[in-house]
Amino acid sequence: MAQTAGVKPMTIVGRVASERERCLGMTDAERAWRKQWLQDQILASNEPVHVEEYWRERINPIRRLYRKPLDVIYNALTPALGAQRAADYRYITGKLGFMAFGILAIHYYFKYNANDWTRKGGWRVIRSKPMVLPGQPGFPFKSDRHEPADYASRGFKSSPI
Structure with a gap:
């Protein structure tokens, strides 16, 4: 709103x-x-006034729960660094934590939910053939797929079963 x-x-x-x-x-x-x-x-010398009850009522219990670890760090750093700098560190730490969690979640998903022959869903990751130019070792590039069953096997041929 x-x-x-x-x-x-x-x-x-x-x-x-x-x-x-x-x-x-x-x-x-x-x-x-x-x-x-x-x-x-x-402004008066005591402003802005921090009213603890107001902030406790304004922020719901779930939000207070997930904010608690960074609030503890903020309260510990405030006497040493000052309120603004401690708030900046708290903000940056929270954002970096969310980014790290997101990267780890994406890594986990791609590692354990691959699209292979054992399942229907998951992301299909396809590796393209390497670019080999004239004069480089391995030119001309020869594919390691020699028979039609090598194409679209989705890992079936290398299965331990």
Whole structure:
């Protein structure tokens, strides 16, 4: 869902947002309003305030469970590195973990779910013949398939059965 829930965002700066508009002339009410608006942009020394109960209610239990390991690392690194740098390391570690898991899952799938003669499904990986140019050893390339049964055997001939 959009951040404004489908409602067009309204700027609170008003007409005096651009310097050109301010130079055209401002009324005393606009000057007072702009002065108050600029003062409101200054944060207090204790802001932003972190309310633990708010974040606990905002994040569901399953998400808290899978975020817990990286939160422990973040909390351990924060005193040494600072909040922003520890958050960067936490973010990068999480993304690299997901990428490593994805690569391992793809490797597992291709290793143990090959399309051979014993099963119907799985990805069929075909190796193309090597490119051998004139003057290179092995030119002209001769295929290792000598009889018609060698083609499309899908590993049946090399089976230990």
